[in-house]
Amino acid sequence: MEKIMVLGVSSGVGKSTFARKLGEIINVDVYHLDRLFWKPGWKQATIEQFSTAQKNIIYHNKQWIIEGNYSNTYEIRAQYADTIVYLELPRYICLYRVLKRWLKNRGKTRPDVGEGCPEKMDWDFIKFIWTTYYRRKKKMRERFQLFQAQDARNVYFLKGKKQIHSFLKELERVNTTV
Numbered sequence: 001m002e003k004i005m006v007l008g009v010s011s012g013v014g015k016s017t018f019a020r021k022l023g024e025i026i027n028v029d030v031y032h033l034d035r036l037f038w039k040p041g042w043k044q045a046t047i048e049q050f051s052t053a054q055k056n057i058i059y060h061n062k063q064w065i066i067e068g069n070y071s072n073t074y075e076i077r078a079q080y081a082d083t084i085v086y087l088e089l090p091r092y093i094c095l096y097r098v099l100k101r102w103l104k105n106r107g108k109t110r111p112d113v114g115e116g117c118p119e120k121m122d123w124d125f126i127k128f129i130w131t132t133y134y135r136r137k138k139k140m141r142e143r144f145q146l147f148q149a150q151d152a153r154n155v156y157f158l159k160g161k162k163q164i165h166s167f168l169k170e171l172e173r174v175n176t177t178v
Helices: 015-026 033-037 047-060 071-078 091-105 123-149 161-177
Strands: 003-008 030-032 064-067 083-088 154-159
Touching: 003 015, 015 030, 015 064, 015 083, 015 161, 030 033, 033 047, 047 064, 047 071, 071 123, 083 123, 091 123, 123 154, 154 161
Parallel strands: 003 064, 003 083, 030 064, 083 154
Antiparallel strands: none
């Protein structure tokens, strides 16, 4: 695992936290797509800016972990990745975590989001999580089949907190014995 995409079924599934822990364990820099996409004041980067930022990471680093879904630029990352780690938790847990994150970070900017973007919550975001969950779950699985069909590419499908925790613990164990 040298070029890793961390994806998840939804916001609140734990992609950022997982990617940070994974990066610490295997000593690889982590890049959060939300940091690249969101400009101060929650302004969106253009598709050109967003794509270029990702290409700069991919082309200038031998190893990387890129965390985030962003379907519109998935192919940029997937073309060079050797591994996808996919996280899936029930929809109600994802929604609960998003609400908890909002309460915990209100008025502050999280380290995995662009500077000048204080934590916020709105009905459209909650509705997005609730209404797109199953459609995204199906789409992700289809993508992974195509990704795995290419040589020497792995997908780790981690469904549930127990599998996510076990995956990290096993990596930690392997990396401390090496």
